[in-house]
Amino acid sequence: MNDNQNNNERQGRRVPNIPKKPQKGSKFNIFWVYAAIIIAIIAAQFLFTSDGGKEVTYQTFEQQMLLKGDVQKVVAYKSDDLVRVEVYIKKDSLDKKKLYDAYKSKSTFNVNNAASPVVFFNAGTMDGLDKQLADSQKDLPANQPRILAEKTSRSNPLASWFLSIILPVLLLIGFWIFMMRRMGGGAGGGGQIFSIGKSKATLFDKESQVNITFNDVAGLEEAKTEVMEIVDFLKNPKKYTDLGGKIPKGALLVGSPGTGKTLLAKAVAGEAQVPFFSLSGSDFVEMFVGVGASRVRDLFKQAKDKSPCIIFIDEIDAIGRARGKNGVMGGNDERENTLNQLLVEMDGFGTNTHVIILAATNRADVLDKALLRAGRFDRQIYVDLPDVIERKQIFEVHIAPLKKSEELDTEFLAKQTPGFSGADIANVCNEAALIAARKNKSSVDKQDFLDAVDRIVGGLEKKNKIITPAEKRAIAIHEAGHATVSWLLEHAAPLVKVTIVPRGQSLGAAWYLPEERLIVRPHQMLDEMCATMGGRAAEKVMFDTISTGALSDLEKVNKQARAMVTIYGLNDKLGNITYYDSSGQNEYNFSKPYSEDTALTIDKEISALIEGQYQRAIQLLEENKDKLIQLADILIEKEVLFKDDLELIFGKRLFENQGESGNPGHIKPVEA
Numbered sequence: 001m002n003d004n005q006n007n008n009e010r011q012g013r014r015v016p017n018i019p020k021k022p023q024k025g026s027k028f029n030i031f032w033v034y035a036a037i038i039i040a041i042i043a044a045q046f047l048f049t050s051d052g053g054k055e056v057t058y059q060t061f062e063q064q065m066l067l068k069g070d071v072q073k074v075v076a077y078k079s080d081d082l083v084r085v086e087v088y089i090k091k092d093s094l095d096k097k098k099l100y101d102a103y104k105s106k107s108t109f110n111v112n113n114a115a116s117p118v119v120f121f122n123a124g125t126m127d128g129l130d131k132q133l134a135d136s137q138k139d140l141p142a143n144q145p146r147i148l149a150e151k152t153s154r155s156n157p158l159a160s161w162f163l164s165i166i167l168p169v170l171l172l173i174g175f176w177i178f179m180m181r182r183m184g185g186g187a188g189g190g191g192q193i194f195s196i197g198k199s200k201a202t203l204f205d206k207e208s209q210v211n212i213t214f215n216d217v218a219g220l221e222e223a224k225t226e227v228m229e230i231v232d233f234l235k236n237p238k239k240y241t242d243l244g245g246k247i248p249k250g251a252l253l254v255g256s257p258g259t260g261k262t263l264l265a266k267a268v269a270g271e272a273q274v275p276f277f278s279l280s281g282s283d284f285v286e287m288f289v290g291v292g293a294s295r296v297r298d299l300f301k302q303a304k305d306k307s308p309c310i311i312f313i314d315e316i317d318a319i320g321r322a323r324g325k326n327g328v329m330g331g332n333d334e335r336e337n338t339l340n341q342l343l344v345e346m347d348g349f350g351t352n353t354h355v356i357i358l359a360a361t362n363r364a365d366v367l368d369k370a371l372l373r374a375g376r377f378d379r380q381i382y383v384d385l386p387d388v389i390e391r392k393q394i395f396e397v398h399i400a401p402l403k404k405s406e407e408l409d410t411e412f413l414a415k416q417t418p419g420f421s422g423a424d425i426a427n428v429c430n431e432a433a434l435i436a437a438r439k440n441k442s443s444v445d446k447q448d449f450l451d452a453v454d455r456i457v458g459g460l461e462k463k464n465k466i467i468t469p470a471e472k473r474a475i476a477i478h479e480a481g482h483a484t485v486s487w488l489l490e491h492a493a494p495l496v497k498v499t500i501v502p503r504g505q506s507l508g509a510a511w512y513l514p515e516e517r518l519i520v521r522p523h524q525m526l527d528e529m530c531a532t533m534g535g536r537a538a539e540k541v542m543f544d545t546i547s548t549g550a551l552s553d554l555e556k557v558n559k560q561a562r563a564m565v566t567i568y569g570l571n572d573k574l575g576n577i578t579y580y581d582s583s584g585q586n587e588y589n590f591s592k593p594y595s596e597d598t599a600l601t602i603d604k605e606i607s608a609l610i611e612g613q614y615q616r617a618i619q620l621l622e623e624n625k626d627k628l629i630q631l632a633d634i635l636i637e638k639e640v641l642f643k644d645d646l647e648l649i650f651g652k653r654l655f656e657n658q659g660e661s662g663n664p665g666h667i668k669p670v671e672a
Contacts, residue, residue: 036170056119061087062136065119069144075117076129076149083126085149086117126151203277203306212266218397219390219422220260226381227251227264230356231272234308237354248378249346250357252316254364255383258423261360264383265312268358275309277302281318284338292319292338300345300355308354316359322368339368347375365582385421387516388414394422398429405445413449418516428452458509462502472636474539475500475508478549480632481538482510482531483641484624485617487650491527494653499640507549510535522570525560530613530620532557537617538628561609562602571605574598 065071070093075086123129129149137146214224233240233247240247253261269276277299284292303309319338346357359377361367371377386394391414399410417425431452436444467475479498486492493514500508517524536550564570567580579593592599621628627649634649635641647653 054119056121058121058123058132061119061121065089066133066136066147067140071147074133074147074149075152076123076126077152079122083123083129084120085123085129086120089118203275203302212263212270214267214271216397217260217263217267218393219386220264220383221390223253223264223381223383224267226379227268227358228271230310230358231268234272234274234310234354234356237308247354248356249375250359250377251379251381252364252367252372252377253358253360253381253383255362256385256421257362258421259383259385260422261362261383262314263422265314265358265360268310269312272310275303275306277306277309277311278314279312280314281316281320284319285335292334293341296338296341296345303355308356310356310358312358312360314360316371317361317363317366320359320361320367320371322366339371343368343370343376346377385419386425388418391417391420391425394425395429398426402429402433403443405443408444408446408449412446416450416453416513418513424456427456431455454503454511458503458511459505460503465502465507467502467507471507472500473632474543474547475549476632476635477538477542477628478535478547479508479510480628480635481534481536481541481617481621483534483631483646484628484650485534485537485620486510486512486531487646487653488620488624489527489531490654491524492531493528495643495646497640497642498635500635501639506552522564525564525570526609526613529557529560529610530617532560533610533614533617534621537614537621541618541621541625541628542632557610557613558606561606564609565602565605571609573601573605 065087070089072088072090075088076083078084123132126149133147133149140146214228217224230248230251237247253264255261265278269278279299284295299311303311319335319342321335321339323336323339357377364372364380372380392410395410395413399408413428417428420428428449429452432444432448435451435455436448439448441448479500483495483498486495493512496511496513498508498510503509514528532553533550535553536546539546539549565574567578569576569578581593594602631641631646631649634645638645
């Protein structure tokens with residue numbers, strides 16, 4: 001028993017005895033084909049090319065062999081662009097030890113064989129060779145025979161056959177295997193063409209265990225409780241089966257992006273101590289018909305062999321969309337076939353025992369109803385945005401690796417970032433470290449985190465943007481209008497600071513900490529709309545004209561007004577009615593769920609709400625015009641004002657700490 005098993009027993013854990021799957025033989029590798037082709041080419045060079053002995057110069061051949069009468073014959077033939085000349089020695093001359101030692105070759109031919117050339121040299125042309133031989137032998141005695149070049153055409157039939165037929169065939173076979181491997185996309189066992197239907201799931205078992213545990217997941221207490229029960233069932237199934245309980249088939253993690261769904265699944269893999277298959281919904285999608293369903297079958301086949309085990313499918317909406325409502329004319333048959341196979345494997349005729357499916361999505365509204373019914377995904381675990389306590393825990397996790405200042409208060413940071421997900425908080429911590437490094441600080445302090453929040457929410461500061469004095473005053477009046485109206489209204493979000501420094505796409509911004517409310521009442525929404533319209537109202541009061549700087553304000557107010565009228569049923573004229581469809585099926589309808597007369601009423605009521613709050617903001621600013629001007633002048637001078645600066649002008653805010661939540665909310669900029 002190894003150390004891990006001893007540790008698990010000491011901690012009271014029961015590790016299931018999982019039979020190991022027999023190891024398969026060595027997998028075929030495409031590079032062996034390439035190696036075989038290269039070896040064949042090299043072999044052809046050695047085996048099918050004749051050896052002409054040792055290469056020498058013509059002068060050496062002339063002085064030491066030709067003039068001494070040792071040459072039997074000279075054979076010349078064309079080789080590439082030169083003339084190759086092979087020299088054959090007389091048999092009695094081969095016995096000369098001096099000649100043997102000087103010209104013996106390490107070739108495959110025996111030097112002592114007179115039928116083989118001993119040396120060779122290269123000549124320019126055939127005619128030039130004849131002239132060289134004639135010139136060299138003109139002074140020889142008359143009784144000594146002259147050596148003439150025997151001209152021939154040298155070719156190797158076996159080598160030509162290999163290079164012209166066998167080698168091209170080998171190259172085509174190698175190219176075909178390479179292309180099939182690329183088309184397979186690396187699917188399953190080495191990416192061969194025959195394994196394209198294999199599952200792409202990554203297996204985490206005892207040999208490749210994930211190191212993340214539930215201790216590494218800050219917050220998400222309710223979600224952790226749900227998945228810990230599944231983990232406990234796999235570790236101690238007898239505790240539940242003795243009471244007649246059955247293992248749940250699946251659990252669906254639902255939540256906004258960045259809330260920690262995938263991290264929670266990783267923690268399950270680290271805690272479960274059972275095989276864990278991980279893949280995404282898009283891994284089932286392929287260009288070939290039937291591949292998705294084949295990969296589902298192969299995935300569950302592997303899971304049965306490894307049971308008890310867990311399968312995790314990230315972004316399951318890639319294959320789990322409602323059938324017939326894919327947003328594409330005619331639907332997508334391949335995706336639907338994959339979904340059908342998944343439904344059958346999860347709870348079909350042949351039930352899979354001790355195989356649990358975890359899935360994650362942020363679009364649960366578009367999933368097929370058959371996928372969510374009891375017996376398949378029995379549980380839907382909602383992973384919400386963290387509250388102030390959970391944000392504090394998440395900050396502590398992500399701040400731990402940083403070199404931070406001692407007075408840094410994570411509770412303060414948690415209050416400054418409501419509405420932030422776990423991924424947002426991780427980004428804030430990283431951005432704060434980068435800002436501190438940019439300023440050559442030895443540690444990350446509170447101001448670095450505040451600057452990081454401003455950077456992430458509002459964008460990068462653009463202090464060098466060219467703005468005329470008239471435009472700068474208009475921006476200052478606009479932002480002062482937001483600050484003034486929000487300060488005077490009870491349910492408007494408390495102001496943190498106001499600036500006319502361009503940031504991102506905005507020319508100026510008023511930063512608020514809205515309350516975290518679970519329910520919102522009409523008068524609270526109206527106060528927020530009035531504060532949002534304060535910028536345009538200030539332009540109207542001061543300049544008797546308006547500008548294009550209120551685009552984001554109008555967009556925000558229109559969304560709020562339309563939500564009040566058409567979603568929440570907060571309009572007296574329309575009454576208690578909503579046109580909101582939580583299933584998301586109305587996205588694919590071409591007709592509106594109300595008549596033309598009702599549409600006209602909706603438009604009139606939305607316009608009346610917005611215009612009413614616009615006039616209300618104008619009235620408030622008319623009554624406090626002197627303070628508005630004073631605030632704008634100071635803003636032009638300092639460019640950034642904080643809450644304390646507004647208290648000097650307006651006095652203490654009457655509605656401080658009277659909100660129903662008490663927790664500050666997400667800092668939101670209002671563009672000029």
